[in-house]
Amino acid sequence: MTHKLSAARLNRLFLAGELSAVEITESVLSRIASVDPVVGAFIKVAAEHALDRARKLDARRKAGDREFGPLAGVPVAVKDNICTCGIETTCASRILKGYVPPYDATVVERLRASGAIIIGKTNMDEFAMGSSGETSAFGVTRNPWDLERIPGGSSSGSAAAVAAEEVPLSLGSDTGGSIRQPAALTGVVGLKPTYGYVSRYGLVAFASSLDQIGPFGHDVEDVARLFEVIAGPDRRDATNAGRTPPEVKFGGEPSLKGVRLGVPREYFGSGIEAGVRARVEEAIKQLEELGASVEECSLPSTEHALSAYYIIAPAEASANLARFDGVRYGYRAAGASGLLEMYGRTRAEGFGPEVKRRIMIGTYALSSGYYDAYYKKAQQVRTLVIRDFERAFGRFDALVTPTVPTTAWRLGEKLDDPLSMYLADICTIPVNLAGLPAISVPCGFADGLPVGLQLIGQHFADTQLLQLAWAYQKVTKHHEARPDVDLKGGRQQ
């Protein structure tokens, strides 16, 4: 049952000597072995790497070392677009199959320094492009609550691995909702930090001005613990704000007295499912009961945010993915007769359809005749979105919205309809355009499927947001629900 323990608990038990890091790691590895064949959360389980690391931690502890970081002994899964030195990193793409980075991402360095055990690399939509976990070149990830349904994306594996109790914590990345959306659809907590709080060094870029690494966990405390480990200054990332978040303190009676919450009406539009709306409205009532003042507001540019996002993100992606050309690493098409053919075939064979679609959109939007009409216009819309939020934060401490307008859909249901898939991120995308922090916390179920509540904060208000989410979690307990993957897994096999 060790695998069911929280990160905080595992850390305490390890430090107290009641559980060895090896015991913890073996328990997690065996849990993965039993459920991951049906969930598909991992692309790579780095068992040897993890055990080796665990043995070293145990040896240190036995030798009397007490200088351990806050994640000592805690297994953490890492999304496969975050570089891990010595462990294959593929971004779930054929083009990077076999690529082993010679360096660690800053967040991975910090995980290691904090005593965490990196257990493996989680499945994802290829290059983080997708909202369902179905565009991976290495197979789909399934939603632990219903294996016929998608877990959300693109951090599908990181969310599902936590939801299925394979690991207590994981890292994902969020470009347009890729942490919050799968967190909502799998019933876990996911934080998208303020842009610039967590170093992107070592995160394989999708859209540089939007990407941010963030944590998944079952509860807000665990998520906060992981956030505190990964956030902070890093000189290797010029967009890093150089700020260390204030310590998150939990405890006492949860109260939201004096907290002003805004409810933007644009997030409750016609696309929202009745069940989702009902759960979110209940959550808002509970927040009010906790003492918060709640008021409706408007973010009028919201309706254009999606369009702007689907210009800016592919534009940046088209440049960021240009380095995958078959020259230095990863996949190279065999038998090409010249350079151009080698480039063309490598990329044609290496990238999947969604990635190609976005590269083409981005290339088109940036091309000299269309730049003003698309890219420039999209940047103007982005400015409007930012202004909307600035205005709202003049009146409110945080905004409350659904994370996703629907619950998890069936595998394959939207795969051939990219536009409807893009709509799944409509509530999360504006946050990325503005670089704000936002968290998704479980707020109940609709038709047996998890629903997520999104709380959006001001720049660098991540700590306040975590405290707000903690207060909600404390009085509702939705986060304690767990899917019965064992049974379902058994049935599948």
Place this chain on the structure above:
Amino acid sequence: MTAKWETVIGLEVHVELSTETKVWCSCKNEFGAEPNTNVCPVCLALPGSLPVLNAQALEYAVKAGLALNCKIQRYSKFDRKNYFYPDNPSGYQISQYDLPLCYDGYVDITRKDGTSRRIRIKRIHLENDAGKLVHAGDDVAAADTSLVDFNRAGVPLIEIVTEPDIRSSEEADLFLNKLRSILKYCGVSDVKMEEGSMRCDVNVSVRPAGSAEFGVRSELKNVNSFSAVVRGIEYEQKRHISILEEGGAVEQETRSWRDAQGISVLLRSKEDAEDYRYFPEPDLPPVVLTDEDVERVRASLPELPDAIMARLMSDYGLSAYDASIIVAEKEYADWFLRAVELAGRESAKTVANWQINELNRVMNEKGLGPDQIPVTPEQLAGMLKLIEKGTITGKIAKTVFEKMVESGKDAETIVKEEGLTQVADEGELLKIAREVVAANPKVFEDWKSGKQSAAQWFVGQLMKATRGRANPQLALKLVTQALEEQAGQQ
């Protein structure tokens, strides 16, 4: 060139900055290291790596801009310039598009006749260099494989773009030399064309003389030496004129200069011009410079060639041309100023003559660079002192100078060792003069019959007999005395 046509030339000059480390990472910026040894995830553009701007590169670029009389953009940013090539590891170059760091500058060039012209600089932007391809074969087409060396990838470059103000290959050459000299003065680059730290694209067009409109231009890529720039311009000039004179139209093209064959070949036409899809680099925040930042860099600038040149002309009375030669290389100017300091301001012209005539000749003969000046300012000043004191003659000085170059010894030592002191003893010289006159009765007869040049001949003989150690004025006086004595005796 026929007077019917006027050539219009614009240059895009790429200069590698001699910073300690690369522009986006902390890899060493050094020339000639083993391939792929100065590389890291950032300059190899490994997935996940991010660029961070090198403050020294930024400072050097601003310094170059100030030295070239540019305005400095207080808010500039970086942009991605997208293109695929094996030596471009990220698939884009980080450059500057609409907000270059420096703009609106100029360089004044001085022609041989002393007149000068102003070549305006449109912009200077900061970017990174690419790696280098090594083709395993005679050329790209014949190569079985091509290897990539990424040591150069990420080396900081500035691109200096001129307005189309240059009118001839000579002016282009003068401009490039002046540019090179200025950049070297401020220490931002070693500007070695042979090591590729300075490279040039040349835009050439031709229009009817007196026309205000520009002709259709062609761009020459990969021009890697000053002589290639000159030859390339002249080749394009002829090519354009012959097309126009045959009634044809010049196509807007990018052409590759093949220096060995002395021809340019078509690289791409306007129709298939590359679309670089520029957009703001999201991995780097904008660069914001305060007035204080700019002034701090300005204060670090050394005295530049134009200022030194003005000083050489006004304070030392040198001609514009002489001054321009002396200031062309920082080492020459430093050498000159030090030599004048030692020899005295009144000797400035003499020092300039020695430097321009003798020193330059010796250095050209020996193929020495400006950092290998074979005679120290102290040595030249010492030699000039010996002339001034009358210890040696001007003629002997030339011999002494040669020996200084060969041996590295001081003039005084050479004069002592070789017995080259001037013979100033009138009695001894008169004795020799008499002997010379007596030994050459035929020439003496010529002199007597009124041939004045015969006296000079005897002076020459006297010099020969004294190995040049006689004072020339004294020699003429004594020869004349000896000739008159001889005539009187007859």
